[in-house]
Amino acid sequence: MNRIVVIGSVSMDLVVTTNKRPQAGETVIGNTFQTVPGGKGANQAVAAARLGGQVEMVGCVGSDEFGNIIRQNFKQNQVGTRHLRTIGEEVTGTAHIVLADGDNSIVVVQSANKHVRFTDVELEQLLDDQTLVLLQLEIPIETVEQVSTYCHQRNIPVLLNPAPSQALTSELLEKVTYVTPNEHECRDLFGDLPIEDVLRRYPNKLIVTEGVRGVCFFDGKTIQHIPAILANVVDTTGAGDTFNGALAVSLVEGNNLEEAARFAVVASGMSVEGFGAQGGMPNRADVMRRLERV
Ligand code: RIB
DSSP: OOEEEEESOOEEEEEEEESSOOOTTOOOOEEEEEEEEEOHHHHHHHHHHHTTOOEEEEEEEESSHHHHHHHHHHHHTTOEEEEEEEETTOOOEEEEEEEETTEEEEEEEOGGGGGOOOOHHHHHHHOOTTEEEEEOSSSOHHHHHHHHHHHHHTTOOEEEOOOSOOOOOHHHHHHSSEEOOBHHHHHHHHTTSOHHHHHHHSTTTBOEEOGGGOEEEEOSSSEEEEOOOOOOOSOOTTHHHHHHHHHHHHHHTTOOHHHHHHHHHHHHHHHTTSSSTTTTOOOHHHHHHHHHHO
16 A cells, blocks of 8 residues: 545634633634634645655535635645545535634534545546545545445455544444544444443454543454653644544554554644644654654
8 A cells, every 4th residue: 555545525724712612692702813724634634645645635625715725735735636626616615613722613514525426437546456545524424435335345445534423324334444533423433332342343443532541442452542642732623633644644654553553643642732723733754753752
Protein backbone atom coordinates (compact mmCIF):
# COMPACT_ATOMS: atom_id res chain seq x y z
CA MET A 1 0.00 0.00 0.00
CA ASN A 2 1.27 3.44 -0.74
CA ARG A 3 -1.75 5.64 -1.30
CA ILE A 4 -4.45 7.11 0.94
CA VAL A 5 -7.74 8.06 -0.68
CA VAL A 6 -10.01 10.13 1.54
CA ILE A 7 -13.64 10.01 0.45
CA GLY A 8 -15.45 12.56 2.56
CA SER A 9 -16.56 16.03 3.46
CA VAL A 10 -14.92 19.31 2.59
CA SER A 11 -16.19 22.39 4.42
CA MET A 12 -15.43 25.89 5.54
CA ASP A 13 -15.44 26.27 9.32
CA LEU A 14 -17.05 29.48 10.62
CA VAL A 15 -15.58 29.73 14.10
CA VAL A 16 -16.76 31.99 16.91
CA THR A 17 -14.98 32.20 20.26
CA THR A 18 -17.00 33.24 23.29
CA ASN A 19 -16.70 33.14 27.07
CA LYS A 20 -20.11 31.55 27.47
CA ARG A 21 -21.81 28.93 25.31
CA PRO A 22 -25.38 30.12 24.63
CA GLN A 23 -28.24 28.06 26.06
CA ALA A 24 -31.41 27.48 24.02
CA GLY A 25 -33.12 30.85 23.54
CA GLU A 26 -30.12 32.80 24.81
CA THR A 27 -27.96 35.39 23.02
CA VAL A 28 -24.38 35.99 24.14
CA ILE A 29 -21.61 38.32 22.93
CA GLY A 30 -18.74 36.61 21.13
CA ASN A 31 -15.05 37.55 21.12
CA THR A 32 -13.70 36.63 17.66
CA PHE A 33 -14.86 35.24 14.32
CA GLN A 34 -12.71 33.43 11.75
CA THR A 35 -13.22 31.26 8.69
CA VAL A 36 -10.78 28.37 8.31
CA PRO A 37 -10.78 25.24 6.10
CA GLY A 38 -12.38 22.19 7.72
CA GLY A 39 -14.68 19.24 7.15
CA LYS A 40 -13.75 15.88 8.62
CA GLY A 41 -12.69 14.42 5.27
CA ALA A 42 -10.56 17.41 4.31
CA ASN A 43 -9.01 17.59 7.78
CA GLN A 44 -8.00 13.93 7.65
CA ALA A 45 -6.54 14.40 4.17
CA VAL A 46 -4.47 17.41 5.26
CA ALA A 47 -3.31 15.65 8.45
CA ALA A 48 -2.16 12.62 6.47
CA ALA A 49 -0.40 14.72 3.81
CA ARG A 50 1.48 16.82 6.41
CA LEU A 51 2.71 13.58 7.95
CA GLY A 52 4.14 12.39 4.64
CA GLY A 53 1.21 10.42 3.14
CA GLN A 54 0.48 10.39 -0.58
CA VAL A 55 -3.11 11.60 -0.37
CA GLU A 56 -5.98 12.07 -2.81
CA MET A 57 -9.13 13.91 -1.68
CA VAL A 58 -12.42 12.77 -3.20
CA GLY A 59 -15.31 15.09 -2.46
CA CYS A 60 -17.37 18.05 -3.60
CA VAL A 61 -17.26 21.82 -3.15
CA GLY A 62 -19.73 24.45 -4.33
CA SER A 63 -19.05 27.01 -7.04
CA ASP A 64 -18.27 29.80 -4.58
CA GLU A 65 -15.34 31.55 -2.97
CA PHE A 66 -15.15 29.00 -0.12
CA GLY A 67 -14.64 26.30 -2.75
CA ASN A 68 -11.73 28.24 -4.28
CA ILE A 69 -10.08 28.81 -0.90
CA ILE A 70 -10.41 25.12 -0.06
CA ARG A 71 -8.84 24.06 -3.38
CA GLN A 72 -5.95 26.41 -2.71
CA ASN A 73 -5.56 24.99 0.79
CA PHE A 74 -5.32 21.43 -0.55
CA LYS A 75 -2.68 22.58 -3.01
CA GLN A 76 -0.61 24.19 -0.25
CA ASN A 77 -0.81 20.97 1.75
CA GLN A 78 0.01 18.74 -1.23
CA VAL A 79 -3.30 16.90 -1.21
CA GLY A 80 -4.36 15.69 -4.68
CA THR A 81 -7.61 17.24 -5.96
CA ARG A 82 -8.13 15.45 -9.29
CA HIS A 83 -11.32 13.98 -7.85
CA LEU A 84 -12.59 17.06 -6.05
CA ARG A 85 -15.68 18.08 -7.99
CA THR A 86 -17.30 21.52 -8.14
CA ILE A 87 -21.10 21.31 -8.00
CA GLY A 88 -22.55 24.14 -10.07
CA GLU A 89 -25.86 24.61 -8.30
CA GLU A 90 -24.55 24.19 -4.73
CA VAL A 91 -22.62 26.10 -2.12
CA THR A 92 -19.65 24.63 -0.25
CA GLY A 93 -20.42 22.82 3.01
CA THR A 94 -20.05 24.84 6.19
CA ALA A 95 -19.49 24.00 9.85
CA HIS A 96 -20.69 26.54 12.42
CA ILE A 97 -18.44 26.21 15.43
CA VAL A 98 -18.69 27.77 18.89
CA LEU A 99 -15.51 27.58 20.96
CA ALA A 100 -16.13 28.10 24.66
CA ASP A 101 -14.82 26.65 27.94
CA GLY A 102 -12.00 24.81 26.14
CA ASP A 103 -14.38 22.77 23.98
CA ASN A 104 -16.42 23.11 20.80
CA SER A 105 -20.00 22.62 19.62
CA ILE A 106 -20.58 22.25 15.89
CA VAL A 107 -23.50 22.42 13.46
CA VAL A 108 -22.65 21.07 10.01
CA VAL A 109 -24.55 22.10 6.87
CA GLN A 110 -23.68 19.50 4.22
CA SER A 111 -24.52 21.45 1.03
CA ALA A 112 -22.13 20.20 -1.72
CA ASN A 113 -21.06 17.26 0.48
CA LYS A 114 -24.47 15.70 -0.20
CA HIS A 115 -23.31 15.12 -3.79
CA VAL A 116 -20.47 12.70 -2.99
CA ARG A 117 -21.82 9.71 -4.94
CA PHE A 118 -20.27 7.23 -7.41
CA THR A 119 -20.99 4.55 -9.92
CA ASP A 120 -18.96 1.36 -9.44
CA VAL A 121 -17.11 2.20 -12.66
CA GLU A 122 -15.95 5.47 -11.10
CA LEU A 123 -14.81 3.61 -7.99
CA GLU A 124 -12.83 1.26 -10.19
CA GLN A 125 -10.94 4.19 -11.67
CA LEU A 126 -10.32 5.59 -8.23
CA LEU A 127 -9.29 2.64 -6.07
CA ASP A 128 -6.81 -0.20 -6.42
CA ASP A 129 -5.08 -2.70 -4.15
CA GLN A 130 -2.36 -0.17 -3.30
CA THR A 131 -4.90 2.06 -1.59
CA LEU A 132 -6.17 2.58 1.94
CA VAL A 133 -9.53 4.34 1.99
CA LEU A 134 -10.46 6.78 4.73
CA LEU A 135 -14.19 7.43 5.35
CA GLN A 136 -16.27 9.52 7.79
CA LEU A 137 -19.99 10.24 8.09
CA GLU A 138 -20.47 13.76 6.72
CA ILE A 139 -21.36 12.46 3.24
CA PRO A 140 -24.41 10.33 2.30
CA ILE A 141 -24.46 7.04 4.24
CA GLU A 142 -25.33 5.20 0.99
CA THR A 143 -21.95 6.28 -0.39
CA VAL A 144 -20.14 5.09 2.74
CA GLU A 145 -21.93 1.73 2.42
CA GLN A 146 -21.26 1.43 -1.30
CA VAL A 147 -17.54 2.22 -0.96
CA SER A 148 -17.19 -0.19 1.98
CA THR A 149 -18.86 -3.01 0.05
CA TYR A 150 -16.77 -2.32 -3.03
CA CYS A 151 -13.54 -2.35 -1.01
CA HIS A 152 -14.52 -5.40 1.05
CA GLN A 153 -15.03 -7.42 -2.14
CA ARG A 154 -11.56 -6.46 -3.37
CA ASN A 155 -9.61 -6.60 -0.11
CA ILE A 156 -8.96 -2.87 -0.13
CA PRO A 157 -8.55 -1.73 3.48
CA VAL A 158 -11.02 0.84 4.80
CA LEU A 159 -10.59 2.98 7.91
CA LEU A 160 -14.01 4.28 8.99
CA ASN A 161 -14.17 7.17 11.42
CA PRO A 162 -17.86 7.00 12.47
CA ALA A 163 -18.27 10.74 13.07
CA PRO A 164 -20.55 12.55 13.50
CA SER A 165 -22.38 9.81 15.33
CA GLN A 166 -25.18 7.89 13.65
CA ALA A 167 -26.59 4.37 13.76
CA LEU A 168 -24.70 1.98 11.47
CA THR A 169 -25.61 -1.51 10.33
CA SER A 170 -23.60 -4.46 11.61
CA GLU A 171 -22.96 -5.36 7.93
CA LEU A 172 -21.14 -2.07 7.44
CA LEU A 173 -19.07 -2.57 10.58
CA GLU A 174 -18.13 -6.06 9.41
CA LYS A 175 -16.98 -4.83 6.01
CA VAL A 176 -14.56 -2.13 7.11
CA THR A 177 -11.05 -2.94 8.32
CA TYR A 178 -10.76 -0.37 11.13
CA VAL A 179 -13.37 1.65 13.06
CA THR A 180 -12.31 4.63 15.19
CA PRO A 181 -15.17 6.03 17.30
CA ASN A 182 -14.66 8.31 20.26
CA GLU A 183 -16.28 7.21 23.54
CA HIS A 184 -19.64 8.85 22.75
CA GLU A 185 -19.77 7.42 19.24
CA CYS A 186 -18.78 4.04 20.65
CA ARG A 187 -21.74 4.12 23.05
CA ASP A 188 -24.06 5.19 20.22
CA LEU A 189 -22.83 2.29 18.10
CA PHE A 190 -22.71 -0.48 20.71
CA GLY A 191 -24.92 0.66 23.58
CA ASP A 192 -23.96 0.82 27.24
CA LEU A 193 -21.83 -2.35 27.30
CA PRO A 194 -18.52 -2.06 29.16
CA ILE A 195 -15.96 -0.80 26.67
CA GLU A 196 -13.68 -3.83 27.27
CA ASP A 197 -16.45 -6.18 26.12
CA VAL A 198 -16.99 -4.18 22.94
CA LEU A 199 -13.26 -4.03 22.19
CA ARG A 200 -12.93 -7.81 22.59
CA ARG A 201 -15.56 -8.32 19.91
CA TYR A 202 -13.41 -6.51 17.34
CA PRO A 203 -9.73 -7.45 17.79
CA ASN A 204 -7.27 -5.18 15.95
CA LYS A 205 -10.21 -3.40 14.35
CA LEU A 206 -11.99 -1.19 16.86
CA ILE A 207 -9.85 1.66 18.17
CA VAL A 208 -11.64 3.91 20.66
CA THR A 209 -10.31 7.43 21.20
CA GLU A 210 -10.79 8.74 24.73
CA GLY A 211 -9.57 12.34 24.56
CA VAL A 212 -7.04 13.18 27.26
CA ARG A 213 -6.94 9.50 28.29
CA GLY A 214 -5.57 8.40 24.91
CA VAL A 215 -6.84 5.42 22.90
CA CYS A 216 -7.53 1.73 23.45
CA PHE A 217 -7.96 -1.41 21.34
CA PHE A 218 -7.85 -5.19 21.80
CA ASP A 219 -4.84 -6.82 20.13
CA GLY A 220 -6.27 -10.35 20.31
CA LYS A 221 -4.60 -11.07 23.67
CA THR A 222 -4.84 -7.98 25.82
CA ILE A 223 -6.48 -4.59 25.80
CA GLN A 224 -3.90 -1.99 24.88
CA HIS A 225 -4.15 1.51 26.35
CA ILE A 226 -2.02 4.16 24.72
CA PRO A 227 -1.92 7.31 26.82
CA ALA A 228 -2.32 10.78 25.34
CA ILE A 229 0.57 13.25 25.51
CA LEU A 230 0.51 16.34 27.71
CA ALA A 231 -0.51 19.26 25.52
CA ASN A 232 -1.11 22.99 25.87
CA VAL A 233 -4.69 23.01 24.63
CA VAL A 234 -5.69 25.91 22.38
CA ASP A 235 -8.44 24.26 20.28
CA THR A 236 -9.48 20.60 20.23
CA THR A 237 -11.30 20.87 16.87
CA GLY A 238 -9.75 18.41 14.42
CA ALA A 239 -7.90 16.31 17.02
CA GLY A 240 -9.87 13.21 16.02
CA ASP A 241 -9.24 13.96 12.35
CA THR A 242 -5.50 14.26 12.98
CA PHE A 243 -5.60 10.91 14.79
CA ASN A 244 -7.30 9.24 11.81
CA GLY A 245 -5.04 10.82 9.19
CA ALA A 246 -1.94 9.85 11.16
CA LEU A 247 -3.19 6.33 11.80
CA ALA A 248 -3.74 5.90 8.06
CA VAL A 249 -0.22 7.13 7.23
CA SER A 250 1.42 4.78 9.68
CA LEU A 251 -0.67 1.76 8.61
CA VAL A 252 0.07 2.41 4.93
CA GLU A 253 3.76 2.39 5.82
CA GLY A 254 3.33 -1.18 7.08
CA ASN A 255 3.39 -0.54 10.83
CA ASN A 256 1.24 -2.65 13.13
CA LEU A 257 -1.80 -1.22 14.87
CA GLU A 258 0.03 -0.49 18.12
CA GLU A 259 2.84 1.40 16.38
CA ALA A 260 0.33 3.26 14.24
CA ALA A 261 -1.79 4.20 17.25
CA ARG A 262 1.28 5.49 19.16
CA PHE A 263 2.23 7.70 16.22
CA ALA A 264 -1.36 8.92 15.81
CA VAL A 265 -1.82 9.71 19.51
CA VAL A 266 1.22 11.99 19.45
CA ALA A 267 0.15 13.72 16.21
CA SER A 268 -3.36 14.21 17.55
CA GLY A 269 -2.11 15.54 20.91
CA MET A 270 0.06 18.09 19.12
CA SER A 271 -2.82 19.21 16.90
CA VAL A 272 -4.73 20.78 19.79
CA GLU A 273 -1.92 23.27 20.38
CA GLY A 274 -2.99 25.50 17.46
CA PHE A 275 -6.21 27.29 16.49
CA GLY A 276 -8.59 25.77 13.91
CA ALA A 277 -9.10 22.19 12.80
CA GLN A 278 -5.96 22.24 10.64
CA GLY A 279 -4.04 25.03 12.37
CA GLY A 280 -2.22 22.80 14.85
CA MET A 281 -1.74 19.72 12.65
CA PRO A 282 1.94 18.83 12.90
CA ASN A 283 4.34 17.78 10.17
CA ARG A 284 6.26 14.53 10.32
CA ALA A 285 9.51 15.91 11.72
CA ASP A 286 7.64 17.53 14.63
CA VAL A 287 5.91 14.26 15.48
CA MET A 288 9.13 12.25 15.33
CA ARG A 289 10.81 14.73 17.69
CA ARG A 290 7.88 14.56 20.13
CA LEU A 291 7.75 10.74 19.91
CA GLU A 292 11.37 10.59 21.10
CA ARG A 293 10.35 12.44 24.27
CA VAL A 294 7.39 10.15 25.03
O1 RIB B 1 -13.77 17.19 13.15
C1 RIB B 1 -13.75 18.58 13.08
C2 RIB B 1 -14.57 19.04 11.92
O2 RIB B 1 -15.91 18.70 12.13
C3 RIB B 1 -14.56 20.53 11.71
O3 RIB B 1 -13.48 20.98 10.92
C4 RIB B 1 -15.90 20.80 11.09
O4 RIB B 1 -15.83 21.01 9.73
C5 RIB B 1 -16.74 19.57 11.43
O5 RIB B 1 -17.15 18.92 10.31
